[in-house]
Amino acid sequence: xxxxxxxxxxxxxxxxxxxxxxxxxxxxxxxxxxxxxxxxxxxxxxxxxxxxxxxxxxxxxxxxxxxxxxxxxxxxxxxxxxxxxxxxxxxxxxxxxxxxxxxxxxxxxxxxxxxxxxxxxxxxxxxxxxxxxxxxxxxxxxxxxxxxxxxxxxxxxxxxxxxxxxxxxxxxxxxxxxxxxxxxxxxxxxxxxxxxxxxxxxxxxxxxxxxxxxxxxxxxxxxxxxxxxxxxxxxxxxxxxxxxxxxxxxxxxxxxxxxxxxxxxxxxxxxxxxxxxxxxxxxxxxxxxxxxxxxxxxxxxxxxxxxxxxxxxxxxxxxxxxxxxxxxxxxxxxxxxxxxxxxxxxxxxxxxxxxxxxxxxxxxxxxxxxxxxxxxxxxxxxxxxxxxxxxxxxxxxxxxxxxxxxxxxxxxxxxxxxxxxxxxxxxxxxxxxxxxxxxxxxxxxxxxxxxxxxxxxxxxxxxxxxxxxxxxxxxxxxxxxxxxx
Numbered sequence: 001x002x003x004x005x006x007x008x009x010x011x012x013x014x015x016x017x018x019x020x021x022x023x024x025x026x027x028x029x030x031x032x033x034x035x036x037x038x039x040x041x042x043x044x045x046x047x048x049x050x051x052x053x054x055x056x057x058x059x060x061x062x063x064x065x066x067x068x069x070x071x072x073x074x075x076x077x078x079x080x081x082x083x084x085x086x087x088x089x090x091x092x093x094x095x096x097x098x099x100x101x102x103x104x105x106x107x108x109x110x111x112x113x114x115x116x117x118x119x120x121x122x123x124x125x126x127x128x129x130x131x132x133x134x135x136x137x138x139x140x141x142x143x144x145x146x147x148x149x150x151x152x153x154x155x156x157x158x159x160x161x162x163x164x165x166x167x168x169x170x171x172x173x174x175x176x177x178x179x180x181x182x183x184x185x186x187x188x189x190x191x192x193x194x195x196x197x198x199x200x201x202x203x204x205x206x207x208x209x210x211x212x213x214x215x216x217x218x219x220x221x222x223x224x225x226x227x228x229x230x231x232x233x234x235x236x237x238x239x240x241x242x243x244x245x246x247x248x249x250x251x252x253x254x255x256x257x258x259x260x261x262x263x264x265x266x267x268x269x270x271x272x273x274x275x276x277x278x279x280x281x282x283x284x285x286x287x288x289x290x291x292x293x294x295x296x297x298x299x300x301x302x303x304x305x306x307x308x309x310x311x312x313x314x315x316x317x318x319x320x321x322x323x324x325x326x327x328x329x330x331x332x333x334x335x336x337x338x339x340x341x342x343x344x345x346x347x348x349x350x351x352x353x354x355x356x357x358x359x360x361x362x363x364x365x366x367x368x369x370x371x372x373x374x375x376x377x378x379x380x381x382x383x384x385x386x387x388x389x390x391x392x393x394x395x396x397x398x399x400x401x402x403x404x405x406x407x408x409x410x411x412x413x414x415x416x417x418x419x420x421x422x423x424x425x426x427x428x429x430x431x432x433x434x435x436x437x438x439x440x441x442x443x444x445x446x447x448x449x450x451x452x453x454x455x456x457x458x459x460x461x462x463x464x465x466x467x468x469x470x471x472x473x474x475x476x477x478x479x480x481x482x483x484x485x
Contacts, residue, residue: 011145011150012145012153012154017153017154019212019215020140020141020144021157021158023208023211023213024157024158024159024161025165025208027133027137027209028163028165029205030100030126030201035269035270037173038053038103038104038123039270039409039412039413040188040273041104042056042115044423045189045191045194047112047423048116048119049417050416050417051413052116054410054414054416058409060124060127063127064127064128066399068134069392070233072135072396073238073241073391073392074233075135075139076389077232077237079225079230082217084391085140086136086217088135089136089140089212092133093210093213096126096133096206096209099123100126100198100202101198101202103119106118106122131395133209134398135395138390139390140219141155141371142374142393143223143224144219146471148464149309151376152309152314152368152372155367159302159367160301160364163297165208168204170288170290170291171291173188173288174187174284175284175288177193178284180284187283188277224388241387242392244389245393245396248384250373250377250380253456254374254397254460255397257322257457260450261322261453262449263411263446264325264408264446265408266409267409267412267415269409269412270409271415271416271438275439275442276352278438279343279438280348281343281427293352293356293360296357297356297358297359297360297361300364301361301365305317306368308369309372313463314372314376314460314462315460315461317366318457319457321365321369322457323450324362325359325447326450327451328355328359329359332443333439373460374390377462379467379474380462382477415438416438419437419438419441420434421434
């Protein structure tokens, strides 16, 4: 059961939404660096085979995915002076920073087996630490407001600051630490820059994580608390929590949709940096300009996602956004494969940035829609079971996503191996057939699962009208509990 706590206002202050959202920036700093650069670092800088580098990331994703639902259940069932979410947000900040440092500072002289194990263990520790921040943090966002559209605005801040963290990472990495030099015209391949980069970024992430927890501390009194008779976390209750979540068919459709979407994300996250560096021949400074496109995409989603939900509902928005994300990134690569565009095409960087804006806008709208819809699913579960399960709902979704993203990531490693992409490759010296196959995978094949995801998002059935019915049932249940108290 769940206590109502102090009623939370439907409309939140700007300060609250900003304070919640900023925590996502720190999460993005750590995880964007891992997903975008870690495989490249271990493969092209340290010489670990691409298959092993991709496998380390994939295994860490699976192990992390197993931890996430447990973190959600523990958080949902925690009763403390500082609520259900904040104890974990405070405790996880330092382990995240230390694990991030370890990933990019392996001891010198390790053979391939030892280097693989260092990468696997350190990145797993980072993800496990992040699970105990991310799950309570995103669950906090799901319970800040009970309003159908306000929830979307909260998740818009989450999405925007996720972009901001990734953008900050890109700018600092490519403009400061990995600048082009005569010895390393592709600065990401400079081995001496990685350790200083990791030290600075771990400190930045630590400060932001703590700031988000501190600045949302005043909302604790407004948030639901577990009822006094709620049992503490145990394996039995954990499996019951997960069972309740998975018996909600709307939740299942969201999980399956995200399952397919994550294959696309896993493939493109790893392959895209290879495509930009070796297929399009962009240097670090040019790569850093892509922050313009991602800003345009995420800013557009931030401004309009909630309005789309108010006008078209969340289901239709999810379907269109998933198809758009599957198709749009394939267009410039398709033009390249047909010989219409290449790295010498006038304005190619601006063209690629424009398509980046469209694709990231679609992805951000989709992310906001799904994260907001999960709060609506939490309402359905409270109406049915009397328990709010934001932690379990968001984290079980993360489990499915990470297992599948792991498949996508290891598949990316397999792709690089199968197409015989060379280790420690030099731009301009990679065989044309290898580059053609790389582009085909990143641009065309990787988009297919995202289009399939749209089919399953189309099975989702919660509408604004059904949401209103569910909220009325929750209000009646809480009133009855208050009368009996």
